[in-house]
Amino acid sequence: MTTITAVDVLDVRFPTSVTADGSDAMNKDGDYSATYVVLRTDDPEQSGYGFTFTIGRGNDLCVAAAEQRAAPLLGRDVEDITSDLGGIYRELQSDSQLRWLGPEKGVVHLALAAVMNAVWDLAARRAGLPLWKLLATMTPTELVDAADLRYLSDVLPRQEAIDLLTRKAGTREERIAQLEKTGYPSYTTSAGWLGYSDDKLRTLCQEAVDAGYRHVKLKVGGNLADDVRRCAIAREVIGDDAALMIDANQVWDVPEAIDWVGALAEFKPLWIEEPTSPDDILGHARVRRAVAPIGVATGEHGMNRVLFKQLFQAEAIDYCQLDACRLGSVNEVLAVLFMAAKFGVPVCPHAGGVGLCELVQHLSVFDFVAVSGSLDGRVTEFVDHLHEHFTDPCVVRDGAYVLPTRPGYSARMHDASLAEYAFPDGSYWAGRSL
Secondary structure, eight states, X not given: OOBEEEEEEEEXXXXXXXXXXXXXXXXXXXXXXXXXXXXXXSXXXXXXXXXXXXXXXXXXXXXHHHHHHHGGGTTOBHHHHHTOXXXXXXXXXXXXXXXXXXXXXXXXXXXXXXXXXXXHHHHHHHXXXXXXXXXXXXXXXXXXXXXXXXXXXXXXXXHHHHHHHHHHHTTHHHHHHHHHXXXXXXXXXXXXXXXXXXXXXXXXXXXXXXXXXXXXXXXXXXXXXXXXXXXXXXXXXXXXXXXXXXXXXXXXXXXXXXXXXXXXXXXXXXXXXXXXXXXXHHHHHHHHHHHTTSEEEEOTTOOSHHHHHHHHHTTOOSEEOOOTTTSSHHHHHXXXXXXXXXXXXXXXXXXXXXXXXXXXXXXXXXXXXXXXXXXXXXXEEEOOSSGGXXXXXXXXXXXXXXXXXXXXXXXXXXXXXXXXXXXXXXXXXXXXXX
């Protein structure tokens, strides 16, 4: 019997604020950070790696919460845990005292994601499969058993979810073969951070075009005159036949969002992302009606499946941008994928953060292979930052994610990166004025 003997939880922070990487109208000086979890066993060949994403101060709070979340795993049989991934999720998620601090939102939910991401990584490694393929080998019933469908039965009864998956089960291999040839379509945000100069914006947009991207996203919402100028630069470089997306990162009230997007409509954006508070479902619906045919996208701060249920019910979004670390790991992601497929809303996961690209590639591939069966309107975010710190970094070629082939959830960081960027004692941070 292999057992979990230790759980390491590290506060890892990268100084992205120095170069304005990741800067937007709401978050001007973030240091991309990870609450990094390692599940260790008495077999040195079996460990699980996971994390959740934050942007600096407060990551230590998430570390403390993850230690609490992971404590029930110590001494447990790995086979028992990985053979019932729905059961272990529900056990950890149902801790009544920790739930009170959420429930199912905020730091304690981010921490649950970090721990369960490590559990799913461990399960995939034990199976010798990349996470997307582990999911793609599961039957419809097994997938529904793993998903968190609590509070969703009014829109997605259990049998309906099974039927939805069953309709696609017989053709999974055809879609896997398709992605092996084409990859999964992506868009780049790396050109458009708000803190970049016009010259850098122009250069990076051209590099994106040269690299094969047909979708480019810009941050907006700081100053309207600046946004008009920057959108004009981007549109000039990428041309009229490429897609331009804009992202306000929640900075506007609803009327302001409508007016501001109207002022940028001449640049024909495909979508406006996070136009207002991520919790304002009816506000998103109002914005969507007012700015059409420009689409509305949101979800990176969608804290749980119930919020997504209501976004779908209210017809408030055109694109679902679920986050692999804001939701409660794969278990809750599955539920959102099922609902998105039912409501016909394309899933375009958020990946603007350290390690998120490594995770969401698996989710997008699985969605196409086993859930939606479609690439229409679907494009997954890519940011070209910090991949060198992962042992199994994602690969994007000609504007498309190459299918991951190595076992696991692509979440493991290099030991050298941890030694340098662990906070506050890693070699980069030690001795700095914090």
